[in-house]
Amino acid sequence: MKKVFNLAMVLVASTLFFNGLVYADGKGKKVEISQDVVINGTEVKKGRYEVKFDDEIGEMSVWQGDKLIAKSSARKGLRKNKAIATELLTSKQNQSSILRGIILGGGQETILLNTNSDNISVAPQQ
Known part of the structure; x- marks a missing residue:
């Protein structure tokens, strides 16, 4: 009985470890961008993209399929409560919407x- 319990604990620990590796490897989240935005000087047209965040180098990248659209240095913040929907944090500059952040729906990130x-507005996503 003790061997079975130990084996189960090893399996649980390995599963958690490998899931962490997959996330650290750049697994992204699909995001619908409802308006044209500028990310680090690159204009990103409205549409569906995959957003990836790399904790190790502090970088967010926006992908469309296998094509890198834009990237920027970034940091991750945590909210007190889970976000109901994905929201874009933008500010206006010279008639352009500058992306300042993304609140990921369904999580606290x-x-x-x-x-x-510091002039940031929130644009809710559908």
Whole structure:
């Protein structure tokens, strides 16, 4: 009985470890961008993208299939409560919407792009 319990604990620990490796390897989240935005000087048209965040180097990247669309230095923040929907944090600059962050729906994570402006608005996503 003790051997079975020990084996089960080893399996649970390995599963958690390998799941962490998959997430750290850049598994992304699908995000619908409802308006054209600028990310680190690159214009990103509205549409469906995969957003990946790399904790180790502090970088967010936006992908469409296998094509890298834009990337920016970023940091991850945590909310007190789970977000109901994905939201874009943007600010206006010279008639363009500058992406400042993404609140990921269904979780407590927020990706904040490293910027120098404090005038941020929230654009809810569908």
